[in-house]
Amino acid sequence: MKINIITIGNSKGIRIPKAILKQCHLDKEAELETEEDKIIIKPIKKKPRKGWKESLGSMRKKEEDTLLIDDSIDREMEDWEW
Secondary structure, eight states, rough: OOOEEEEEEEEEEOOOOHHHHHHOOSSSSEEEEEEETTTEEEOOOEEEEEEEEHHHHHHHHOOOOOOSSSTTTTOOOTTTTO
């Protein structure tokens, strides 16, 4: 696909069609990289456990970090069916 490079203030830019943005899962932010003579635009990967350390520390202070499953369950797993 041929596209035009346009002036945006003191910078240059391109217009990416909505269908391509949707196909590549790009919404409000993207990661931009260069590789030799290529520009690579990728969706930002969310960090699935971001903030867990702080949340768990807060739970510890409030003594809310108790086990949900009794620790005496069968650990041998001999009778478990997978």
